Amino acid sequence: MSNAVSALEGASYQGFAQVREMGLQGMITLRGDFDNAIFKKTLKLISGCNVPALRELNHSKSGTVVWMSPDELLVLCAYDKAQVVTEKAVKQFAKTHSMAVNVSDARAVFTITGNGAREVIAKLAPVDMAAFKKNEIRRTRLAQVPAAFWVSDDDQITIVVFRSVAQYVFDLLKTAAAKGGEVGFIY
Amino acid sequence: MLIFECPYCGVKAEETELHAGGEAHLTRHGAGASDDDLKSYLFMRKNPKGVHFERWQHANGCGKWFHAARCTMTLEVFGTYSAQTFEPPAELVKKIKKKRPDWEGWT
Numbered sequence: 697m698s699n700a701v702s703a704l705e706g707a708s709y710q711g712f713a714q715v716r717e718m719g720l721q722g723m724i725t726l727r728g729d730f731d732n733a734i735f736k737k738t739l740k741l742i743s744g745c746n747v748p749a750l751r752e753l754n755h756s757k758s759g760t761v762v763w764m765s766p767d768e769l770l771v772l773c774a775y776d777k778a779q780v781v782t783e784k785a786v787k788q789f790a791k792t793h794s795m796a797v798n799v800s801d802a803r804a805v806f807t808i809t810g811n812g813a814r815e816v817i818a819k820l821a822p823v824d825m826a827a828f829k830k831n832e833i834r835r836t837r838l839a840q841v842p843a844a845f846w847v848s849d850d851d852q853i854t855i856v857v858f859r860s861v862a863q864y865v866f867d868l869l870k871t872a873a874a875k876g877g878e879v880g881f882i883y
Numbered sequence: 884m885l886i887f888e889c890p891y892c893g894v895k896a897e898e899t900e901l902h903a904g905g906e907a908h909l910t911r912h913g914a915g916a917s918d919d920d921l922k923s924y925l926f927m928r929k930n931p932k933g934v935h936f937e938r939w940q941h942a943n944g945c946g947k948w949f950h951a952a953r954c955t956m957t958l959e960v961f962g963t964y965s966a967q968t969f970e971p972p973a974e975l976v977k978k979i980k981k982k983r984p985d986w987e988g989w990t
């Protein structure tokens with residue numbers, strides 16, 4: 697078994713908000729028809745969740761499901777369980793036009809924590825962060841690369857990006873969160 | 884700055900989240916088509932000064948393609964609608980006609 701490492705191995709930065717690469721995170725992409733009975737049953741089986749409403753997240757004891765598009769969900773689970781869980785879903789999907797892929801090693805996860813967390817995002821994405829609700833997920837861009845993020849706690853935002861741009865995104869977030877760069881407009 | 888509401892994820896996306904896909908509702912003439920049909924499919928576009936129907940992709944977003952109607956001169960957006968259609972919704976056409984009585988129609 698190879699020694700799995702995340703893109704930036706937990707790198708962190710303390711500015712007016714804290715930026716942290718979150719290490720290994722299990723992530724499974726599901727695609728299919730949300731109204732399909734087997735799709736819904738499989739989602740429940742692997743995550744304990746129902747299909748989330750448009751641009752929302754659902755949580756259960758065993759996992760979190762993120763709405764990505766009208767036919768795509770992202771299931772979050774423990775890294776070391778992701779492969780087994782994916783295989784379980786693939787088996788369930790055998791006779792439906794649905795798909796499950798373990799994308800844990802193809803993504804990187806960051807958090808921004810602190811009072812200015814929304815402000816850090818507001819500098820980089822064309823999103824009204826003052827109106828951004830808790831439990832809302834947004835797929836957009838951070839400067840020049842695609843990203844998805846949601847408010848994971850009162851003062852914390854979780855960001856998912858492609859692993860190949862992890863360093864670029866970390867550098868962006870560091871610059872946007874640098875001390876002295878507070879705008880003080882969004883709280 | 885153009886702002887389109889994506890009909891698939893409901894986001895009011897500004898231009899930098901989107902990818903332009905050119906004129907909408909073209910007939911795709913392929914293998915076996917006449918030279919004239921193929922030429923018109925490949926090269927001939929309306930390019931109007933005014934009401935235009937277009938394809939756009941929510942590239943930095945949900946990834947879906949959708950349709951949009953806008954004015955190429957004023958950038959006024961009349962509406963967006965699903966990609967799973969061969970023609971603009973009648974309601975939208977009616978709305979545009981009301982706003983632009985001189986408009987010759989979408990076909």
Ligand SMILES: [Zn+2]
Nearest residue numbers: 889892941945
């Ligand atoms: Zn969209």
